[in-house]
Amino acid sequence: MQLAAKHFKASASKALLDAQLQKALGNVEKGFIGKRQKAADALPEFDALRDNARDIKNHVLAHLDLYLEEYERNVVAAGGHVHWAETAEDARRIVLDICQKANARTVTKGKSMITEEIALNDHLTANGIEPVETDLGEYIIQLRGEYPSHIIAPAVHLNKDQVEGDFRRVHTHLPEGRDLSEPVALLSEAREVLRKRYFAADVGITGANFLIAETGTSVIVTNEGNGDLTQTLGKVHVVVASIEKIVPTLEDTAQILRVLARSATGQDMSVYTTFSTGPKRPDDPDGPGEYHVVLLDNGRSAMLGTEYQDMLRCIRCGACMNHCPVYHAVGGHAYGSVYPGPMGAVLTPSLNGIEETGQLPNASTFCGRCEAVCPMRIPLPKMMRHWREREFERNLTPLTSRYGIRAWAFFAKRPRLYRLAVSFGMPVLSLLGGKSRRLHSLPFAGGWTRHRDLPAPEGRTFLQEWAQREALKQGSGH
Amino acid sequence: MSGRDTVLGKIRASMRVSGPDAERKAAVASRLRDTPTGVIPARADLPAAGQQELFCAMAAQFGASVARVNDYREVAAEVSAYLRAHNLPAEIRIGADPRLKDAGWDLEKNLELRHGASDGGDLAGVSHAMAGIAETGTLALLSGPDNPTTINFLPEHHIVVLRESDIKGDMESVWAMLREQKGKGVMPRALNLVTGPSRSGDIEQTIILGAHGPRALHIVVVA
Ligand code: SF4
Numbered sequence: 001m002q003l004a005a006k007h008f009k010a011s012a013s014k015a016l017l018d019a020q021l022q023k024a025l026g027n028v029e030k031g032f033i034g035k036r037q038k039a040a041d042a043l044p045e046f047d048a049l050r051d052n053a054r055d056i057k058n059h060v061l062a063h064l065d066l067y068l069e070e071y072e073r074n075v076v077a078a079g080g081h082v083h084w085a086e087t088a089e090d091a092r093r094i095v096l097d098i099c100q101k102a103n104a105r106t107v108t109k110g111k112s113m114i115t116e117e118i119a120l121n122d123h124l125t126a127n128g129i130e131p132v133e134t135d136l137g138e139y140i141i142q143l144r145g146e147y148p149s150h151i152i153a154p155a156v157h158l159n160k161d162q163v164e165g166d167f168r169r170v171h172t173h174l175p176e177g178r179d180l181s182e183p184v185a186l187l188s189e190a191r192e193v194l195r196k197r198y199f200a201a202d203v204g205i206t207g208a209n210f211l212i213a214e215t216g217t218s219v220i221v222t223n224e225g226n227g228d229l230t231q232t233l234g235k236v237h238v239v240v241a242s243i244e245k246i247v248p249t250l251e252d253t254a255q256i257l258r259v260l261a262r263s264a265t266g267q268d269m270s271v272y273t274t275f276s277t278g279p280k281r282p283d284d285p286d287g288p289g290e291y292h293v294v295l296l297d298n299g300r301s302a303m304l305g306t307e308y309q310d311m312l313r314c315i316r317c318g319a320c321m322n323h324c325p326v327y328h329a330v331g332g333h334a335y336g337s338v339y340p341g342p343m344g345a346v347l348t349p350s351l352n353g354i355e356e357t358g359q360l361p362n363a364s365t366f367c368g369r370c371e372a373v374c375p376m377r378i379p380l381p382k383m384m385r386h387w388r389e390r391e392f393e394r395n396l397t398p399l400t401s402r403y404g405i406r407a408w409a410f411f412a413k414r415p416r417l418y419r420l421a422v423s424f425g426m427p428v429l430s431l432l433g434g435k436s437r438r439l440h441s442l443p444f445a446g447g448w449t450r451h452r453d454l455p456a457p458e459g460r461t462f463l464q465e466w467a468q469r470e471a472l473k474q475g476s477g478h
Numbered sequence: 479m480s481g482r483d484t485v486l487g488k489i490r491a492s493m494r495v496s497g498p499d500a501e502r503k504a505a506v507a508s509r510l511r512d513t514p515t516g517v518i519p520a521r522a523d524l525p526a527a528g529q530q531e532l533f534c535a536m537a538a539q540f541g542a543s544v545a546r547v548n549d550y551r552e553v554a555a556e557v558s559a560y561l562r563a564h565n566l567p568a569e570i571r572i573g574a575d576p577r578l579k580d581a582g583w584d585l586e587k588n589l590e591l592r593h594g595a596s597d598g599g600d601l602a603g604v605s606h607a608m609a610g611i612a613e614t615g616t617l618a619l620l621s622g623p624d625n626p627t628t629i630n631f632l633p634e635h636h637i638v639v640l641r642e643s644d645i646k647g648d649m650e651s652v653w654a655m656l657r658e659q660k661g662k663g664v665m666p667r668a669l670n671l672v673t674g675p676s677r678s679g680d681i682e683q684t685i686i687l688g689a690h691g692p693r694a695l696h697i698v699v700v701a
Contacts, residue, residue, distance in 0.1 A: 024682070027682050027683040028683070030683065031679065031683025032683070043519060043521070044519075044520070045517050045518075045519045045520070048517045049516075049517050049519075052516045052517050056516075059505075059509070062493070062502070063502050063505060063506050064489050064493075065486050065489045065490055065493075065495070066502060066503060066506045067506060068485075068486065068489075069486070070506065070510065072482075074663065078665070083481070084480065084481035084482040084484070084485045084486075085481055085485075086481050086484045086485055086488075090481055134690065135680070136678045136680040136681070136689060137678075137680035140680070153679065153680065153683065154680070155680050155681070156683065159682060160681055160682055163681055183681040183682065183684055183686055184686050184688075186681055187678055187681065187686050187688070187689060188688075191688075191689065191690055194690065195598060195690075199598060213510065214510050214513070214663055215663055215664070215665045216665075217665050223676065223677050223678060223679070223689065224676055224677070224678050224689035224690045224691065225631050225676040225689060225690040225691020225692070226689065226690040226691075228627070228630070228631050228670070228691065229631050229632070229690055229691075232627050232628060232631065232668070233628070243485065243489070248506070248509045248510060249509065249510065249513045250513065250649075250653040250656075251513045251514060251515050251516060251650055251653060252516070254516075254648070254649040254650055254653070255516045255517065257649070258517075258519070265679065267540075267673075268536070268540070268613075268614045268615075268673070269540075269614040269616055269671065269673040270673070271540075271672065271673050271674050271675070271676055271677060271691070272670065272671070272672060272673075272676070272691065273616075273670075273671040273673075274668060274669070274670050274671070275665060275668065275669040275670075275671075276667065276668055277665040277666070277667055277668075278667060279667070280667060281621075281622070281667050283622065283623050284621060284622060284623070284626075284667055285573070285594050285595040285623055285626045285628075286595040286596075286621075286626045286627050286628045287621060287627060287667050287668065295485070297485045297488065301485060301488035301489045301491075301492050302488065302492060303492075304489060304492035304493050305492045305493050305494065306492075
């Protein structure tokens with residue numbers, strides 16, 4: 001996708017007025033928050049597991065180069081191939097090369113955020129290879145020419161009738177009068193259509209939730225079974241994964257698995273947790289003939305040793321966006337980046353630079369719910385604040401707000417002057433507010449009033465009110 | 479410079495690693511050697527019978543059906559009964575697992591057995607699991623000629639046979655079994671942990687069973 005994080009404010013305003021979207025976003029709270037809480041409550045060790053999961057990833061990050069080497073050794077020992085990609089472009093080239101060597105015409109894909117990050121589908125299509133998304137949510141948005149609005153629920157911004165419309169538009173080989181009013185009918189139809197695609201595909205591409213150094217294994221965690229069909233039925237299985245997906249051992253994987261599904265969907269375990277090691281063995285009746293792993297850096301190595309290193313613990317569970325009031329209000333597309341929500345507000349500037357993405361770390365109310373639910377205990381608000389500071393230092397905040405903050409700082413250090421200045425300002429604003437008590441525009445505050453009205457003050461400052469109340473209290477003897 | 483050297487070089491530069499690096503290497507070697515277990519939920523810390531019951535209860539909670547039989551010779555009858563109860567034709571896809579060689583097939587004259595990998599045309603498949611995990615009602619299945627992976631995903635109904643004594647409390651016990659069977663650090667091509675039948679919540683976050691994998695999962699526990 002084209003990075004459009006610059007337009008966050010405009011996109012957010014549009015999103016707030018989009019009735020279909022607002023209806024669909026109601027499902028985020030309904031679908032995730034209570035379920036996660038229930039699953040967490042049912043496991044007394046949940047918080048201890050979160051601590052341990054955090055420690056495991058911290059250990060990995062401190063030894064990442066060594067674990068990557070060990071992982072590579074074990075993939076090769078199992079007959080697989082490891083490819084190293086410094087950039088998104090390198091990764092695209094490597095995957096295309098594997099597909100072309102396999103004479104691939106179509107490739108099936110399991111759900112993978114990393115292939116969104118490297119915009120793989122466009123690259124394959126441009127080179128005459130058809131990518132077919134097989135996860136139901138991904139399939140729906142591929143039909144619509146969209147990109148995911150959520151890292152684990154890509155089509156969460158859509159309602160059932162929209163999906164029905166898309167299926168009728170695209171599945172023209174099926175009878176027009178068929179009943180698609182129930183979600184189960186839509187699911188069955190996607191199942192039938194995609195079944196044929198798995199068998200026809202030459203290459204199956206998946207992401208990975210974990211790469212296990214001890215055994216050279218890639219792990220995918222899914223509910224539908226599409227990722228498994230993708231990687232089992234293709235002649236070639238390509239895993240695209242970023243370098244921080246490494247975990248040392250099977251035991252470490254079990255620790256993190258126990259917090260992953262609970263945080264994501266409120267399940268104790270997702271339906272399918274699949275450990276893949278190398279290609280088909282000599283006596284195997286099924287499985288891919290070739291097994292490739294593309295290890296992607298794309299800016300992550302530069303996060304090590306910085307204040308953003310903790311972000312590399314992320315296991316992409318989606319809990320932070322499921323609990324984010326900003327995400328609930330505007331949905332994932334408004335962020336204009338592959339990764340939305342709080343994790344995206346931290347990760348996107350790291351991957352794409354703060355110049356283009358400076359609005360994202362500001363898309364937060366700093367309520368702290370994201371950090372409170374993050375299974376990997378990533379201090380998301382703190383890192384968003386780091387980005388805000390960076391952005392400010394680099395003078396990337398709009399001029400008016402910089403002047404505003406400087407002016408405020410000037411007065412804040414001089415309390416008497418401050419009181420004097422606001423005691424002039426308040427009555428003026430109050431007058432401007434007129435009968436409606438709303439200000440529709442304000443000089444230097446267009447960023448605020450373009451998207452909402454400013455309630456006009458009552459004509460007195462907080463400090464004046466406070467002083468009067470205190471005086472009243474004193475007077476009444478309290 | 480190769481992509482490999484560049485990426486590893488950038489990581490080391492960011493972490494300011496230089497010199498022989500003996501301490502970090504020792505930390506990695508010891509973790510890989512000792513495979514520390516971390517936190518194991520007390521939920522499944524039960525005697526064997528309790529673990530078996532917990533397994534059955536959890537599997538049912540996550541949408542599987544569970545039957546218990548006393549002997550491998552009763553498996554075929556249970557499979558036939560399941561197929562009849564679901565109006566399915568009397569035919570199954572099955573691998574070459576020796577534990578299922580003598581599962582009473584001779585007593586079910588009408589039941590047709592198709593051997594080998596599934597081609598997508600099977601309504602029901604039968605596998606033998608390596609283990610069950612009581613903590614979450616999860617099955618562990620290994621790839622190979624005994625239990626082709628396609629049987630786990632292509633048929634609409636997946637029937638999985640599990641030996642009662644292979645039900646363990648937690649994932650870590652299954653890792654121990656794997657290391658004993660295959661050797662440390664060695665994995666089958668595919669290890670599938672399966673918890674209930676396939677499902678999707680992608681339309682309006684409403685969970686619907688039967689996505690791309692089996693619509694139904696039936697577990698037969700053999701005493
Ligand atoms: S930042 Fe935390 S809560 Fe958000 S997706 Fe990553 S692991 Fe999950």
